[in-house]
Amino acid sequence: MTVSSLSSPAVPAELLALANRLADTSGAVIRQYFRTPVAVDDKSDASPVTIADRGAEEAIRAVLAEVVPDHGIIGEEFGRANEGAELVWVLDPIDGTKAFISGKPSFGTLVALLKDGRPWLGVIDQPITGERWIGAAGHGTTLAGKALRTRPCADLAQATLYATAPEMFKGDDWTAFQRLYQSVKLPRYGSDCYAYGLLALGFVDLVCEADLKVYDWAAVVPVIEQAGGIVTDWQGRPLTPDSDGRVLAAGDARLHAAALERLAG
Numbered sequence: 001m002t003v004s005s006l007s008s009p010a011v012p013a014e015l016l017a018l019a020n021r022l023a024d025t026s027g028a029v030i031r032q033y034f035r036t037p038v039a040v041d042d043k044s045d046a047s048p049v050t051i052a053d054r055g056a057e058e059a060i061r062a063v064l065a066e067v068v069p070d071h072g073i074i075g076e077e078f079g080r081a082n083e084g085a086e087l088v089w090v091l092d093p094i095d096g097t098k099a100f101i102s103g104k105p106s107f108g109t110l111v112a113l114l115k116d117g118r119p120w121l122g123v124i125d126q127p128i129t130g131e132r133w134i135g136a137a138g139h140g141t142t143l144a145g146k147a148l149r150t151r152p153c154a155d156l157a158q159a160t161l162y163a164t165a166p167e168m169f170k171g172d173d174w175t176a177f178q179r180l181y182q183s184v185k186l187p188r189y190g191s192d193c194y195a196y197g198l199l200a201l202g203f204v205d206l207v208c209e210a211d212l213k214v215y216d217w218a219a220v221v222p223v224i225e226q227a228g229g230i231v232t233d234w235q236g237r238p239l240t241p242d243s244d245g246r247v248l249a250a251g252d253a254r255l256h257a258a259a260l261e262r263l264a265g
Contacts, residue, residue, distance in 0.1 A: 010138020011113070011121045018067060019111055019123050019134065025063055026056040026093055026109040027127030034128055035103045048097050053077055056093035056109065064089055076215045088114040090218040096164075096192030105129055108193040112218035117241065122219035124197045133197045135223035141200050150229040150251025151202035156258050159205040160186040162195035173210045173246070176234070180208055180262040196220040199251055200227040206259055207249040214241050224249050230256045234263050 033052040040048045057077045064071060072088035073081045082088075089111065094100050096107030105128040113121040124133040133148075135141040141148045153159050161184040163169075169177045181187045184206065191198070193216075198204040200223050209216075217239060221231050230253055233239055234246040248263070250256035 008120050008137040011136040016136055019121055022060045022063055022111050023109055023123050023125040025059045029056040029059050030127045040101055053094045053097055057091055060091055086116060090215050092215040099192055106191045106194040110193055110219035119218050119221040122222035124193050124223055133200055133223050135226035141223050141227035148200050148227045150227050153205040153252050154254040156183040157185055159184045159255055161206040162188050162191055162204055163208050164192050165189055168211045176263045180259055183262050199249055200224050205251050205255055209247045211245045212247050217247050236260050
């Protein structure tokens with residue numbers, strides 16, 4: 001099943017309102033712990049997790065259980081429930097926990113709503129700066145109520161590229177990424193999901209990453225697509241829950257095609 005928000009019917013207003021409520025709920029938890037000496041645990045994959053990650057997801061799940069108990073949930077911290085439902089919420093309470101625990105406000109809460117397995121609505125919320133990107137079928141992408149469009153950029157030599165960290169690229173992926181990295185005007189690391197928000201806002205042209213899970217990318221698909229951009233895997237295929245974790249996002253389809261060529265060699 002392909003995963004795209006472009007051809008879907010419009011998201012109802014009550015679900016947009018619920019998505020905003022979930023982001024508000026998560027942010028209220030996260031702000032209590034930002035730049036405080038929280039304990040950091042290591043998960044089985046060695047990635048860090050804190051009371052803020054767990055508390056934010058628990059708070060979101062409590063709202064969903066109250067308002068839409070028949071909907072499914074896929075969450076980074078507490079797993080899956082009723083994932084075969086027509087409507088499934090995908091949650092990453094803190095995308096960028098390493099940034100969070102080091103006091104850097106470039107992390108974000110990711111909330112997506114899948115309809116029949118396809119991202120229908122996405123939220124990138126930065127609870128410290130107060131920025132919230134919302135992309136939803138039939139509504140476009142907005143930041144603080146302002147409609148967003150990605151910027152045109154057809155030439156890799158003029159492009160700004162982001163990736164979260166070099167260590168996400170292993171083996172042949174590192175070689176492929178370096179071909180792209182060395183082709184752009186301004187390559188940068190850091191920013192986690194915030195980079196995708198900047199792409200939708202028109203300040204970044206490409207985001208290229210590897211080893212992502214569905215809760216890392218589901219929310220960014222509507223945010224970028226509804227702003228005029230494109231998100232695929234490294235072969236140009238639509239992302240699916242079974243994708244290999246390699247993600248390429250671009251604000252301009254011409255640049256996306258050029259980037260795919262560099263990744264392929």
